[in-house]
Amino acid sequence: MLAGSTVASRWLGMQEYIPTWRAMQTMTSHRNGDTADELWLLEHPPVFTQGQAGKPEHVLQRSNIPIVPIDRGGQVTYHGPGQLIGYLLMDLGRRKLGVREMVRRIEQSIIDLLADHGIRAYGKEDAPGVYVDEAKIASLGLRIRDGKCYHGLALNVDMDLSPFNQINPCGYAGLRVIQLADFGIRETPASLAPQLAAKINALLGQEGTASPADYALSAKPAAS
DSSP: OOTTOOOEEEEEEEOOHHHHHHHHHHHHHHOOTTOOOEEEEEEOSSEEEEOTTOOGGGBOOOOSSOEEEOSSSSSEEEEOTTEEEEEEEEEHHHHTOOHHHHHHHHHHHHHHHHHHTTOOOBOOTTSOSEEETTEEEEEEEEEEETTEEEEEEEEEOSOOOGGGGGBOGGGOTTOOBOOGGGGTOOOOHHHHHHHHHHHHHHHHTSOOOOOGGGGGGGGSOBOO
16 A cells, blocks of 8 residues: 555535636645645536537537636536536656556546446546446546646536537537436435545555656646
């Protein structure tokens, strides 16, 4: 087990998107070798976020839901009440975690959580996120800066999925989006938050195997 490996989790409830994003950037810019890694668990009011590689044609319909261009990887996705957001503010270099390994461990934490609720989920090598029967139940996008990461994951729990019809989710036309409530699971983001935190700590507490060359990717955002 990596010394000082616990990722401190914080339940923040409902938070506006832009101030939260700015807070992540600020923490990442000011952290040093002694700064603890944190997991911020929360919900957002309705918002579309467009990753750095985002193409405008993936926004199919405009509405009163704001579209915010941001600095994570990937294309456009939707956040709204009833979705569990997990933002990981971590020093990957200290944990010797490469970008790809970090993505896979985050995915596996969600897969393990869903398995506890009787849902068989999986990741895809060429399309980060978590899927059930080819439908997406969780998205993932990171920003890596000098070996430090922020942004994270979004797990659909019990929400209005209709705004996903206004976009090609994560840039995939016709991608079906689902949530835990579709399986009769009566949980909320708040009730799932400690369960997810435990899964993330179980997987990220182990030191990785990255070499300095793995951080050549640090100038680029990881795709969602």
